[in-house]
Amino acid sequence: MQLRPVSGLPEIRPGDDLASLLAERIDPGPDSVLCLASTVLSKAEGRFAALEEFPAGPRAREIAARLEERTGEEKDPRFAQAVLEESTELLMESPFLLTETRFGHICVNAGIDRSNTGGEDLLLLPKHPSESAARLSEALSVPVIVTDTCGRPFRHGQRGVAIGWAGMPASRDWRGEHDRDGRELGVTVENVIDELAAAANLVAGEGDGGVPAVLVEGFEFGGMAGSDEHFREVEDDYVRQALRGWSHE
Template structure:
């Protein structure tokens, strides 16, 4: 498997044709998969917003005040309002805002980014990343994965994850296969799109030198069954169920 950053992409603006910009810079083959950072998808789709578009309500002001007290930093209640409006559930309110986005992704601050935006501006995640991936996949005739970076429980730092995809199953199911000792696998489902997103993020880099598009070549899904199960359902998400009944106590 080879991963190659797409060179020379310009700063993306609202309305830009991402598919054409990528196709002009790289030759995609029938076995290619394109991984695109959510930031460029959001920018092309006009998901840059001003904080002034989110006048803070009472709950947002309360959340910002508490977080400011915990961190000894002033928090903008308009940002808290934006997080609330981009979420379907606020899972934790302290020491940070852990949310579920409207398309099912659980992350901090609804994935809202303040990097690479102007003063008073924020970058929202794509509204429906899998639909964005489907449009790009159709235009380019290759599978597309929309990626983001986020932290993980029990681990330090961030990694690349998939938040939208099209043209490839999300996971491959090893259940029913045998391990080296002949034991039947009963629970192993491999999240392929997250693994590809993490690999792409590794070569894309971060910060000012980062590249927002990576082409994966010669990856073979194999003969295992595939599925589009990606975001865990609440019925089997025991950590999330526990967090719903938990409150932060700094003491």
């Protein structure tokens, strides 16, 4: 498997035709997957915002005040308001905002970016990453994964995760396959889109490198069954249930 950075893409602006810009620069084969940083999808979709578009309500002011107290850093209540408006559930509000976005992704600050925002205050995540991925996948005849850089619990640092995908299953199901001792695997469902997203994010980098797209070549899904389960529903997410328990204590 190889990862090829797609270079030479311009600064993306609202209304840009990402499919054409990408089509000029890639030649995907049957075992290719295109990984695209959500940042450029957001830019093409015009998801820029100014803080003044989010006048803070009482809840956002309360959250920002508590965050300031806890972290000792200045917090803009309008940013808290933006996060609330992009979210359907607030899982933690201190010492950072952990929320669920409208499309089911749980992350800090609803994934709102304050870097690589094309000079605007904020860049919101794409509205429907999987729907956008589907349009690109159709136009380019290649599976597409939309990535974002994200932190994770229990470990330091961030890495790329998949927040949208199309043209391939999210996971491959190893259940029923065998290990080296002939034991049947009973549990393992491998989330392939997160794995590819992490690898692509490694190639894309986080700064001013200008590589928002990475073409994975020679990736073979194998004969395993596929599954499109990705974001957990709360009923089978015990960590989230525990967080709810805490916040209601």
